Amino acid sequence: MHRMLLTLALAATTALAQTAPQTPAAPTAPADPNTVVARVGDETITLGEYERQYRIYVGRIVNQQGVPFSEDVLSFFAQYRTDILNQLVRSRGLVQLANAAGLQSDATKVDATIAENKQEFGSDEEFTDALQQSGYPDEAAFRQAVTEGLLTGAFVDSLRERFKFGPAVLRAYYVTHKADYTKTAQACVKHILVADEAAAKTVRDRLAGGEEFAKIASEVSQDPGSKDEGGDLGCFEQGQTVPEFDQAAFTGPLNTLQQVTTQFGVHVLQVSQRTSGGVASFEEAEPDIRNTLANLAAEKYLDAKLKGVKIETFADVVAAPAAPTDPAAPAQPKQP
Structure with a gap:
């Protein structure tokens, strides 16, 4: 019935077509999963770990378009493998900054979040199937994502609370961004x-x-x-x-x-x-302005702090998807 839903569905299909290459990348020779693809501080990220995270990132993207994850979609995002590596590196950097600030993951909240997600499904098998359709290989990978997400979320929230803005700053932002507060x-x-x-x-x-x-x-x-x-x-x-x-x-x-x-x-x-419709009043827009300015300030702060973390990435290693390795062959650590 809803034309809005139809429009969104068409837009999602178009966006997916525009963001994905039209032909899958050709498979490459088998790669060593222990190859280091990035270093974040004292932590290394291997190709095997990157490939697992790549699946999860792709799963998240296609799920947002209403499409379940499958092996077939992986190669269509090959041109974004370097971008996904950079996102993974930033996420690990944020975890390290959160730990350095004295924050630790809360196992109780992690368990509660996972339990809440499980309640949406009739059985453990349905939950596992849903994870796989989102790119997660198993519940352990999902737990890690939840753990890191809650930790970095708490860290960013703590930063946002540091930044306060006076009435003059808030009103100046409102005056220069009125178009953002036009309601329909x-x-x-x-x-x-x-x-x-x-x-x-x-x-x-x-x-x-x-x-x-x-x-x-x-x-x-x-x-x-x-x-x-x-x-x-x-x-x-x-x-x-x-x-x-x-x-x-x-x-x-x-x-x-x-x-x-x-x-x-x-x-x-x-x-x-x-x-x-019309332009929201300053009083109506003020809470959103405070939130926007706090987010911008926190983002700038994090960018500055991340520059202090020693980061190396080896984009050439992840530029093309790795072909599966022979599980019977022992993998030897290799540095780029």
Whole structure:
């Protein structure tokens, strides 16, 4: 139903096509997984470790586009292997800076985060399958990512708290960045999509009888994009849905059931909120400005601190994907 979802899907497909080479890179000769590809302080990163992280990075990228990870997609990102190495090096540098600042990983939070993720799946097998579709070889790799993510996140948050800005600085930023705080009119809507008016009448009768909107939506709505969200479409701008639905969303009464027929079927909908467009006031924008300036200051601070970490990268080693090594052959450490 939702043209916005269709637009996003098309944009994701286009972005994926634009960011990936059109032909996979040719396989290279087997490479030693113990080859050093980077040094960050006293820590070395081997080719084998890089390849594992490369899979995870690629998995994250394709998952954001709604595509599950598979071995087939790896070669399409070969031109970004050096960029991914640089991201990995920066991440390791941040972990070292966090440790140097006296921060340590919190095992309790790591366990809680992993447990929370597992709760979204019916079994350990489903969880493992989901990890693999995200590029993680196993739960241990996911645990490492969670550990490092929580640690560096806490470190960055601690830095952001250091930076405070007075009213003059905040207002000056607002004046020079007003375009960033221009709001568009939006409507917040929930709906239940059914096949015909008879089914819509049944939905309305159930609502009149006191049943919850979300419960009915999860049971009968034919919109897969909002069914599991209790029919909630969130808030969207005018023009992002088909005309009939758009008109009801932006001109119909608030907090009142409406019924509209579109090319997708019959919608029983309710508009919970509308916001007008225009430039946000300084008071409305101030919290976001504080957050933006703190992020910029923290980023500059980290860039300066990372310059003090001895970093070496050997991009030529990761420029092309490594072919699988013979597991029966012992690997010998090798320095570039």
